[in-house]
Amino acid sequence: MRASLKGGIVTLFVSLFAFWIILASRITWPQLVIGALASLLIVLYSLDLIFKNTEKSSFSWRLPLRFVWLCLILIKEVFKANIVVAKLVLSPKMRLNPTFKSIPQPLKKDFNRAFFGNAITLTPGTLTIDMDENEILVHGLLPENIDQIEKGPIQKAFRRLEGDLDD
Amino acid sequence: MTIIREIIVALFIIGGLFFYVVGAVGLIRMPDVFCRMHATTKADTFGAGLVFTGLIIWQGFTFVSLNIFIVMVFIWLTMPTAAHAIAKSEYINHHHDPEEAGE
Numbered sequence: 001m002r003a004s005l006k007g008g009i010v011t012l013f014v015s016l017f018a019f020w021i022i023l024a025s026r027i028t029w030p031q032l033v034i035g036a037l038a039s040l041l042i043v044l045y046s047l048d049l050i051f052k053n054t055e056k057s058s059f060s061w062r063l064p065l066r067f068v069w070l071c072l073i074l075i076k077e078v079f080k081a082n083i084v085v086a087k088l089v090l091s092p093k094m095r096l097n098p099t100f101k102s103i104p105q106p107l108k109k110d111f112n113r114a115f116f117g118n119a120i121t122l123t124p125g126t127l128t129i130d131m132d133e134n135e136i137l138v139h140g141l142l143p144e145n146i147d148q149i150e151k152g153p154i155q156k157a158f159r160r161l162e163g164d165l166d167d
Numbered sequence: 168m169t170i171i172r173e174i175i176v177a178l179f180i181i182g183g184l185f186f187y188v189v190g191a192v193g194l195i196r197m198p199d200v201f202c203r204m205h206a207t208t209k210a211d212t213f214g215a216g217l218v219f220t221g222l223i224i225w226q227g228f229t230f231v232s233l234n235i236f237i238v239m240v241f242i243w244l245t246m247p248t249a250a251h252a253i254a255k256s257e258y259i260n261h262h263h264d265p266e267e268a269g270e
Contacts, residue, residue: 022233078209098202122209124213125209
């Protein structure tokens with residue numbers, strides 16, 4: 001418990017400070033001091049918010065790699081699907097077949113679930129409407145779009161991120 | 168060399184604008200709220216992504232391009248969240264029984 005508290009403080013402080021430096025765009029002593037003070041104040045102010053995360057995960061270097069891989073796959077899929085939807089929108093007869101469908105929830109961690117919901121919404125043709133422990137309610141322009149989510153590479157990459165599927 | 172870079176940047180920005188246009192056209196042509204959400208959120212996110220990528224290439228690797236990258240990340244985080252909020256409220260308002268839409 002104590003260790004996770006310390007780790008949370010350090011992580012939050014470092015990320016806030018890095019964010020400040022990027023926004024400030026120059027590295028001088030006054031900038032660094034003000035940034036450090038502001039980050040420290042925010043960390044103190046939000047102490048009770050930081051440590052809600054009880055899901056324990058052992059850190060390994062494979063996790064960030066999988067995360068980057070996931071982002072690449074996501075960008076590729078978004079690119080492909082955007083072209084499909086653009087064709088659909090610009091074609092004279094829009095052959096839409098809007099569908100609601102519940103697909104089973106493949107993930108266990110809250111963070112990954114939220115990220116997966118956003119990824120579904122980012123992928124054109126599908127829209128996350130609601131989500132709980134067991135299923136995700138998805139709206140699709142075409143039923144094929146939903147099938148793409150349900151069985152496609154994005155979902156596989158997410159399960160790999162969670163360690164459910166070996167690479 | 169700069170010519171090549173400028174051409175690449177121009178391609179990215181034109182592509183981004185194209186997807187913005189697609190989003191606007193979709194907003195007008197689509198039949199209901201959900202489909203319109205598809206057109207606007209997706210095309211705009213992707214359009215913004217392409218335009219910002221073009222700007223990053225144009226800037227090179229500086230603090231400014233890092234800032235642009237952060238703006239891009241936050242747009243990609245917030246747009247789907249906003250879309251999700253709108254879609255859910257529409258769903259609750261007009262599809263009163265959440266169970267029946269499951270099939």
